[in-house]
Amino acid sequence: MGLDKLWDLLPRLCLILLLPLVYFEYQMGKSPCHIERVYNPTYRKEGDLVIGGFFSLFVKIEDKINKEAFKHRPALTSVASQSMLTYYQPLFAFLYAVDEINKTPHLLPNITLGYQVVSDFHKNSLAVESTLIWMAGGGPIIPNYSCSRLSNSVAAIGGISASLSMSMATILKLYKLPQIIYGPFDLLLTDEFQYPYIYQMGSRESVLHLAFIQLMLHFEWTWVGLILSDTVRGESFFNDLKAEMVRNDLCVAFKELIPEDYNPFDDNGIFYRSTVSSSKVIFIYGSEDNLQVFSTILTYFVLYEKMLITTSSWNFFGDGNLNLFSNLHGTILFSPPKKDIPGLIDFVKDLNRSVISENFYLKVFLEVFFSCRLSEKKHAEFFFPFCRDDLSLTDIPDLKFALVVSDLSFNVYNAVYFLAYTLQQMLQSEIKEVYEPGRNPDLSYKLHHFLKCINPVHNANDESCGHGAGIAAETYDILNFKSFPDETAILVKVGEVISHGQGFSINEEDINWPRDFSQTPTSTCNLNCGPGFKKTVYENQPICCFDCNPCPEGHISNQTDAEQCLQCPEDQYPNKEKDRCLDKTVTFLSYEDPLGMTLAWAALCFSLLTALVLGVFVKYRNTPIVKANNRSLSYILLISLILCFLCSLLFIGRPNSATCLLRQTAFAVVFTVAIASILAKTITVVLAFRATQPGSRLQRWLGSTTSFSLIFICSLIQICLCGIWLGTHPPFLEMDIHSEPGSIIIQCNEGSLLAFYCVLGYIALLALGSFTLAFLARNLPDTFNEAKFLTFSMLVFCSVWISFLPTYQSTKGKAMVAMEVFSILTSSAGILICIFTPKCYVILLRADRNTLEQLKKKANS
Template identity: 50%
Template sequence: MSEFDGYSDYRQNVETTWLCGCTEFPVLIHFCVSAPLLRWLWKNYQYVLAFYFAIQEINKDHHLLPNKSLGFQLYNALASNSLTLLNALYWLAGDHSLTPNYSCQTRSKSVVALAGISPVFSAEMGTILELYKIPQVMLAFFQLTYGPFDSTLNDKKQFPSLYQMATSDSSLVHAMISLLLHFGWTWVGLLVSDDVKGEQFNQAIRAEMVKSGVCLAFTFKLHETRTVYETIGIASLYDVSISSANVYILYSNIRSIFTNEHLGVYYLTLGKVWLMTAKWDIVVDETQHMLHSFHGGFSFSPHKGKIPGLNTFLKTVNPSRYPEDFHFRHIDMLTMSDSSYLVYNAVYAVAHALHRVFLETIEMGFLEDAAQPLILPWQLHPLLRTTQFTNNAGDHVSLHKATPRQAHYDIHNIVNFPAGLQIMVNIGKFSSGSGRDQGLVIKEDMIEWPVAFKETPTSVCSQSCGPGFRKMPEEGRAVCCYSCVSCAEGEISNQTDAEQCIQCPEQEYPNTERTHCLPKLVTFLAFEDFLGMALACMALVLTLLTVMVLGIFVRYQDTPIVKANNHTLSYMLLISLLLCFLCSFLFIGRPNTATCLLRQITFALVFTLAVSAVLAKTITVVLAFKAMKPGRTMRRLLVSGAPNAVIPICFLIQLTLCGFWLATSPPFVDTDAHSEHGHIILLCNEGSITAFYSVLGFLGSLALGTFTVAFLARKLPDAFNEAKFLTFSMLVFCSVWVTFLPVYHSTKGKVMVAVEVFSILASGVGLLCCIFVPKCYIILIKPEKNSLKSLKKKVGPKRV
């Protein structure tokens, strides 16, 4: 491009410096760099050095372009749309006449234009170059914060003569997300340039954040203006500055960065970790402190090899060698930037394409015409599209973008020193695609964090939910903003930030912290337990006591008191009570199929036998006193033993109900893993609840009927009359089982079984004590009352 007003001396100096060393320039390359170099983009001058180094290497190479030399024309370009088009015409015409299709240049025209200011600059310049079919190789956009590739310039229909040296930065989003996840940063801010490329990056990283569980604290668009002195209102940055996010992603171009200079000077950078898309090839006045503000941030740049000989070349280029060039004393000579690397590759790409053109010309036997240029620009297009080579750094370079390749990014840590020195420390890399080196590699011990952080910073909307808790999203906020709630009963979470708690298996239960499932202890009413042992001892004592009472009745069976109370029914009642106490042992111990089938059936049958025996005794007492009145009916019933028939009738009814129970849905061994925390209750499932309550219902009805009969007979003469005792015994029996039902249903586990055992023992004790203890007292303690004389004495006065 032609010089911009005020910079003609600079163009003259550059051309004098770099063109005077060449004797002939049969092939020219047009190279454009941004202007002004002295103020903002002084590192652009380094690209000139990389460009010249590549030219020198190629001209010294005896295998690449032998007997040929590369020349070049170097121009500045100001990032202005109107001046870009105007200066392109100046260059093509050779003077300032701007005569269409006329050139006053006497030298050979350039065959390739290497440009690299911005995508807008390249597109505008390409509009003019397309008319002459001059290839345009995009070196880089070397914007401050974003990679060189631009998809809008990759449209061959619109820009058939434009080639981009840089590969697509589609993997940059994955690289950044990988770094965020590595440090657990899920709450980040995003600042992008307000242009097409910024919007593309915005959409791409948002989609990847959704997949990875990273949330945006805010999105701020950096507006672009035409002059670097125009700034947006400071107040508009306030909302960004108060964000709770400690990590910001910056994706912008140079115009946006300068436009929002206050962003770095006053508000956002200090105490924040910045993720930027490329090394900043700018310098600013010390009063601005922009670069210093980004201390501790990270820069992502495409991986580049080390070009042999470049550092040596840069060391030898100094003001003493080129005293007329006053720009060296500002230059960071030894820093190999991303854009310098692309400049180097672009020159070699053109050289390889030219080499193939000359080989084809020689093979076809065409002679060179001195009056014509050695090569026309349009002849390079077929060869540039397919140019592939390995540069001196060992990296593969190709202008053919059809086949996607694995992307490699170097990750640098920005370190600034008080003296103004800035270095980029390589602390890791990222590789996309497949392969052994795939993924993120970080050297954390080499990272220098911003001064506000003494250790690795955190950037989250909500603090992590530890094990035992789960995240509860907050309505109306991002998914990264949540509350921590404890896992529900029976659930655990064994990881940080669990979305849902995990239900423990039925055989396990959560620990107190609800972080692990522990195996439940199998529990039942065991003989080894204190409760089981106490009930077993009680049952054993009562069994022995019943045996003793039975022995006493057998021993004194010929005494009046035993005979008067129907000793046959007394024996039967004592035997049934003995079985009742013994059946308690079926409820104690580990349940199995046999005990589950027998416990309730045995309990129902033996208690039916006991209660029906009491009913028979009660009926016998009533008939005995009724038989004393005139008439033979009652006496005949009494003598025939009809009351005793109640026992088999009731027993058969109960046996039928139990048989139906066993035939339809018998009891079985079951487990209860929910009623008691940390335990699996081993129990007997009753099977058919209807059958179970039918059996209990019949037993209850029988007991209630017996109590009613005994209550009606309570006022009969009391000489050896047990009607009162039978009434009281049945009152105790009914009271126990009426109390049993609600207590039984309100308890769980072995306590429920213990309640039933206790009810069996208590009701049995009520019958034993109320009916037989008074008789044993007379037999053993008051034997004088156990005589016919005493019997007649009591009965006489109370004869009804």
């Protein structure tokens, strides 16, 4: 900054800082009221009743100044005109309200309101001093002594903050003087024991936390940070907000408290922790004093990728700080609806030069706002030129004035009218005394009764008050702060909130988000769990921070952030994404199925082939090769094989109770007949060669009766086993809904697995016996010996069924049925091919070998 500019800005600073110079000039023998006092300026306008107006118009610099700071020329800072308007407008509203009441004939008729304006310098200690000055009537501070001719001070309107209000109350309550506070509502001041004469005009903000919640729910911000004033007001707001957030499953990412003595340049931990937090949205709430200190940080540093939500209590747009404007672009504010004060601007502009010169504070405002001076001041010529003769407050731009209209101004205006209506009701009541100025020392005390009756904030508890004023529904405007490159800024209304859930509306299209966000910001601890997943919250972790786990088998979730997955009905199954249930398809090994069709065709073809072989053997029944291999047993074996192939058809098609009872038992019986026939053929071969010697006792076992008896006994045992199975735990029809996710398998349950494996084990036992005997007889003369073919057939049979058992156990549904059908067909085909293919080859293709001469010749060789 250049030296010329510094010297241009120096007058404004000097005028503001040099006002509260103090000196006493005590003269012996004179009245205390003649003591000159210029250290704390005040302005008093007399009236029948005088109201005290306390405003924070100046800031007093500490008396102790570090001399080291002035080794070089100090850098000067001017007072922005917009900031002047912000802090002076409550004073204008106060003056206008008093003037308007005095001009209203039906309000306090025949009584004139006066006022005394005092500055508390926004310091607690000076607020006490200003209170004593007002009670002394504007003269020197002499306790219990008033320099005013009449004791007509009735009430004080002041206290821009709770701390200032409490400092004033320490003096005012000693004299039972009413104190009407126009600053923000504070719970500390509701203690009627400590502050019995305080009345607050500010909104309670009892549902402000609900407005925050509605905004969070609308934008789905579940993970937010909080920056609060370290006061009772801030703590109360946090408790209400936290309880409502828990009720709506919202979480606090971090909580930072700004102490009253916070120095942003000594400790920037609050700013650092706010920056590194994963939360994208930060709610800022507290008193203006604390937040003004916090705004100092934001003047120099930027909270990147953070969306700020605050209230109009943080009046950062009233300071005219252009750098702060740019850093806070896109901020959303909750503000009570702006209510215009009709005629206020015209009143300010109509203040004439003489009125301004008489009122010390208006005079200072004009001089600082326009950088000129109205009167001669020693050494002031160097800093200020004289103001133009035609200069007045009319030259204030309307737009700038409208920008700084605040809740405080409206509260001051209402406070004056509230007091005026209360005074009128008191003076017109039945308990009034004839009012004479200066002769009603208990006037202020009597005023309390009526102030409580019509208090716009508290409910009336006194029955004599009649109907007390209730708490009106709170309404908040949602404002969006927008800054522009041309160093201008505006607040745009983008929505509103009505308390108790009566209404919430917001127009997102009108919102300008912070420049770091190209669209509506999101603020969550982690990404949402989509359909098909469920939230899993772990112990000692906020409910908003969770893991997304897929729904278990058979369950779905069809919404975002589902806490539990829903189980599909038994006749439905989840789709691949697990976000909806689909109807299951009924499955079984059907004839329409390619696999079922293939197996059915194979069964028919093999049964037909077996029938052809049987036909060949019947046709050539008298040939030596047929007769030599026991044609009766061959007929029984071929017929049983035909039945084996055909019984596999019982496994194909939609199962029912009958097929479930028949198919395993029919398979077991016909296979037993087939294996028993092979066993009989094997025994016959062995006995034929053992009974060749004349007179051998084994010859009597070579007849067909023995073979038939063996087949009958083996089959009877299997029939008994099947009978026991059916009589105890028979197979039954069931619907399997669990084996395949998308299918309902209609299948036959075997009933008793023990009985099922006993039946299979009996067949395996017969097969193993046949294989053993055939293997031992494999080296007998080849002409009459089919033991080799029997050995191969049993080897195939055993291999198939040994492989079947583990495969059968590991498959489900129609695959399991197909496996069993395949095993039946394969084992039956193995017996057919291994035993009858060589014989059919000789019978059909080598008839020359199928003669008795050839057999004898081969035997002799």
